Amino acid sequence: MISSISPYNRWFFIAWCFAFCITSCTQTKTVTFTEDIAPIIHDKCTKCHRPGQPAPFSLISYKDVAKRSKTIREVVNKRIMPPWPADPAYSNFLDEHHLSEEQLAIINLWVEGGLLIGDTAKLPVPPVFAAGSMIGKPDLVLKIKPFLVKGDHADRFMVMKIPFELPSDTFIRAIEFxxxxxxxxxxxxxxxxxxxDKKKDIFAGEYALDTKEETRESVFKKMNLLNDDGSYPGNDHYIHSATNYLPGVITTLYPEGIGGFFVKRKGIIYLNDIHYGPAMEDVLDTSYVNIFFGKERPKRPVQEIQLGTLGISDIVPELVIPADTIMTFVTRAKILGDISLLSVNPHMHLLGKSFTAYALKPGGDTIPLIRIKAWDFRWQYFYTYRKMLHIPAGSTIEVVATMDNTSNNPNNPHDPPQQVHGTNGSMKTTDEMLQLILTFLPFQPGDEEISLASHLQR
Ligand code: HEC
Incomplete structure (x- = not known):
C-alpha cells in the first residue's frame, strides 16, 4: 500500500503515523499504581480502609489494592464506595468522599491494563493518621463506661451518657468522639x-441502654437525665450537632469566633444514637470524647432548627407508610430572619429511598441544599458546606422525601412488608423518621466568603 504512495506522500504518511502514535500513546498512557492509583486510594479510601477502622480490610499498598481490584472496580463504578450519598451535581460540601469521573476512568483503565505497579521507587508515602485525636491535643478526655459489644452478628443501637462536673461554668469549642x-x-x-439547684446527682442512673424497646421518655427516666423535679432540662440546653462521628469524618472545628458552646459546670454528654455494626466476636468498647475548651464566650454560637419528626414543621401527609407502597412526604418551614447555613443533616431510617432539601427564596429562586438519590441508612453525615450559604429572610426550606415500604427495598425490616409509622417517641429503627437538622448563624455580610475548611488550624 505504502509503495503506491508518492515519495513525498510517503514521508508525509510516516510523519502522520508518528504524530498519531504520540497523541494516541499519550491518550492511552499506561496507568500505574505508583503514579495514578496510589494517590487516589490514599486520598479517598485509606482514611477508613486501614487497621482499627470499621472497613473490613486495608487499602494502602499495591498488594492490598491489586488483590481486590475486581470488587473495587465494581463498588466504585456503582458508587457504593467511597460512601457519599449526597449528589455532588446538586450541592458541595467539605471533605466529600467522592470520586470524579476522571478518577473513575483511571481506576477502570488500571484494572483493564493488567494492574501495572510502575516504578516502585516513586511510590508515594501513605498518609499518616494521628492517634487519639484528628484535630489536636484535647483539654479534657471523658470516657464512656466500657461497654461489651456481643459478637452476635447483630446491629445494635444504643444510647449512652457520660456525666461531667467541671470546676466552673465554661466554654467548649469542639467535642470529638x-x-x-x-x-x-x-x-x-x-x-x-x-x-x-435543679440537679443533685448527675452520676446516678443507667449509663447505657439498648434502644430497641425504649422511648424518649423511658430513656430520660432510666438514665436520670431529667431535672430532680421531673422536668426536662430546658430545650435551649441541647445542641444536637455537638458531636457526631462516622468513619472517615473529621470533627468540624469552625474558624475562630464561630461555633462553640457555653456550658454550665454540671452536665452530661448524651450520646443519643450509637450504631454498632454486626460484631464477629465479643469486644469491649472503650470509646471516649475529647473536649476542646474555648478561651471566651463564643461570639457566634451555632443555632439549630429541626424540620419534621420532633421538629418545628409537620410532615405531610402524616408519616404512615402502608405495606407495599412507595410514598412521598413533604415538610417545610419558613425562615424568618436572614441566616448563614453551616450544615445539614438529613435523617430517615430503613425505608428511606430518596431525600431532597432546598430553600425557596421569596422571589421564587431555589437554593439547592442537598439531594440524595439513593438513600443509604448506613451513611448519615452532618454535611458541612465549604462556605456558608446565605438564606434570605422569608425563604421556605422544603424537604421532599420518598419511602419505600415494598419488598423491593432490601433494607425493609419486615418480611412481608407491614405498615410502618413515624416514631411517636419510640427509638426503634423499625419505626420511621423524617428529619432535617439545619445548623446556622444569624447572617452577617461577608459570611459567604468565609471558608469553613479550617478544622486543622488549632
Ligand atoms: C468513610 C469510610 C470509607 C471510605 C472513605 C471508603 N470505604 Fe470502602 N468500606 C467502608 C466500610 C465501613 C465497608 C464495609 C461495608 C459497609 O459498611 O458498607 C467498606 C467496604 C468496601 C468494600 C467491600 C465491598 C463488598 O461488597 O465486599 C470495597 C471493595 C471497598 N470498601 C472499597 C473502597 C474503595 C476503593 C474506596 C476509595 C475509593 C473506599 N472503599 C472508601 C468504609 C469506607
Missing amino acids: VPGSKWVHHVNGRIIFYDD
Missing part, C-alpha cells in the same frame, strides 16, 4: 447541662 472499637459505626451526641 473517638471510637474505642472497630464496630462503632456512627454516633450522634449532644450536651445537656443543669442548673446547680
Whole structure:
C-alpha cells in the first residue's frame, strides 16, 4: 500500500503515523499504581480502609489494592464506595468522599491494563493518621463506661451518657468522639447541662441502654437525665450537632469566633444514637470524647432548627407508610430572619429511598441544599458546606422525601412488608423518621466568603 504512495506522500504518511502514535500513546498512557492509583486510594479510601477502622480490610499498598481490584472496580463504578450519598451535581460540601469521573476512568483503565505497579521507587508515602485525636491535643478526655459489644452478628443501637462536673461554668469549642472499637459505626451526641439547684446527682442512673424497646421518655427516666423535679432540662440546653462521628469524618472545628458552646459546670454528654455494626466476636468498647475548651464566650454560637419528626414543621401527609407502597412526604418551614447555613443533616431510617432539601427564596429562586438519590441508612453525615450559604429572610426550606415500604427495598425490616409509622417517641429503627437538622448563624455580610475548611488550624 505504502509503495503506491508518492515519495513525498510517503514521508508525509510516516510523519502522520508518528504524530498519531504520540497523541494516541499519550491518550492511552499506561496507568500505574505508583503514579495514578496510589494517590487516589490514599486520598479517598485509606482514611477508613486501614487497621482499627470499621472497613473490613486495608487499602494502602499495591498488594492490598491489586488483590481486590475486581470488587473495587465494581463498588466504585456503582458508587457504593467511597460512601457519599449526597449528589455532588446538586450541592458541595467539605471533605466529600467522592470520586470524579476522571478518577473513575483511571481506576477502570488500571484494572483493564493488567494492574501495572510502575516504578516502585516513586511510590508515594501513605498518609499518616494521628492517634487519639484528628484535630489536636484535647483539654479534657471523658470516657464512656466500657461497654461489651456481643459478637452476635447483630446491629445494635444504643444510647449512652457520660456525666461531667467541671470546676466552673465554661466554654467548649469542639467535642470529638473517638471510637474505642472497630464496630462503632456512627454516633450522634449532644450536651445537656443543669442548673446547680435543679440537679443533685448527675452520676446516678443507667449509663447505657439498648434502644430497641425504649422511648424518649423511658430513656430520660432510666438514665436520670431529667431535672430532680421531673422536668426536662430546658430545650435551649441541647445542641444536637455537638458531636457526631462516622468513619472517615473529621470533627468540624469552625474558624475562630464561630461555633462553640457555653456550658454550665454540671452536665452530661448524651450520646443519643450509637450504631454498632454486626460484631464477629465479643469486644469491649472503650470509646471516649475529647473536649476542646474555648478561651471566651463564643461570639457566634451555632443555632439549630429541626424540620419534621420532633421538629418545628409537620410532615405531610402524616408519616404512615402502608405495606407495599412507595410514598412521598413533604415538610417545610419558613425562615424568618436572614441566616448563614453551616450544615445539614438529613435523617430517615430503613425505608428511606430518596431525600431532597432546598430553600425557596421569596422571589421564587431555589437554593439547592442537598439531594440524595439513593438513600443509604448506613451513611448519615452532618454535611458541612465549604462556605456558608446565605438564606434570605422569608425563604421556605422544603424537604421532599420518598419511602419505600415494598419488598423491593432490601433494607425493609419486615418480611412481608407491614405498615410502618413515624416514631411517636419510640427509638426503634423499625419505626420511621423524617428529619432535617439545619445548623446556622444569624447572617452577617461577608459570611459567604468565609471558608469553613479550617478544622486543622488549632
Ligand atoms: C468513610 C469510610 C470509607 C471510605 C472513605 C471508603 N470505604 Fe470502602 N468500606 C467502608 C466500610 C465501613 C465497608 C464495609 C461495608 C459497609 O459498611 O458498607 C467498606 C467496604 C468496601 C468494600 C467491600 C465491598 C463488598 O461488597 O465486599 C470495597 C471493595 C471497598 N470498601 C472499597 C473502597 C474503595 C476503593 C474506596 C476509595 C475509593 C473506599 N472503599 C472508601 C468504609 C469506607
